[in-house]
Amino acid sequence: MIPFKNIKTIFFDYDGTLHNSIKIYGPAFRKAYAYLVRLGAAEQRDWSDREISYWLGFNPQEMWKTFMPGLDDDIRNKCSTMIREEMRALTESGAPELYEGAIETLKYLKGRGYRLVFISNCRIIYRDCHRELFCLGDFFEELACSEEYNFIPKYEILSKIKDRYPEEMVIIGDRMQDIEAGKKNDIYTIGCSYGFPLEGELDEADLIINNIKKLKKYL
Incomplete structure (x- = not known):
């Protein structure tokens, strides 16, 4: 059993994990x-x-x-x-939609005392628009996006920011970039099969969930 009970910091991908992009x-x-x-x-x-x-x-x-x-x-x-x-x-115009249960789950995790960090391969303006639309700043203490880091790979961004937060850690996402980021930084990985993964992309994840609300079972 993966010791998720010891997790203190949670890195969240956004598109395909929280947002039905x-x-x-x-x-x-x-x-x-x-x-x-x-x-x-x-x-x-x-x-x-x-x-x-x-x-x-x-x-x-x-x-x-x-x-x-x-x-x-x-x-x-x-x-x-x-x-x-x-x-x-x-x-x-208000078109974006978060997955059902996403805000509920973020509230739950923050209430449990986890340090929540947003990490996305997106542009600054995209991040800022969504932060305002969904009040993401209420949940995440940092919203890191790839444009701030000259679009280097996600695993490199994670390596630059992870030391700001307490171990143990987990990264949650739906694509190969998220699993790669976790593996290359020795961080537990949770794959989201409900997002946009191709067949086999999540095979190396430590855990796979089919609904964002399932995080309550493990964290």
Whole structure:
């Protein structure tokens, strides 16, 4: 049995772990892709939410390097800005949705005395909009995002901030980047199968949960 009873600090991924991010990322991705089609830089096709969700968990640089590595820098930057602005507009309109039980679970964990830390491969403006919309500052004592660290890998960000907090630690997330971050920092990992993982991505997690509220059982 993993000694979760000794945990003092919990690092939370955001998209796919607390936030059902396809609700805003899907429309933004499709808008940018339609722009690429108009330019003749991409072929017309329909994208399912499941296909688009593959890119959730990547920082913007990783996403474009993998998705369309040969794209002209100016076009890539235009598309990245388009996605960012569309997601911002949707956020400001109140479109984002947290998973059912997410706030309830955060309140429970904070009430139990855990140190909660947000760590996400997102931009500063995205983090700030969601912090305001969902009052995330009421739960997290730090909200770290990849743009603040020049989009270095999540495991490197975690290595830079973890010493600020007491051991023992656990990181919770739905993608390979989260499990990798935990393994490379000798931190327990909890994988979230209800998010956007591909088959096998969570195989190395110390524990897998299928609902955010299941954290109450272990923490």
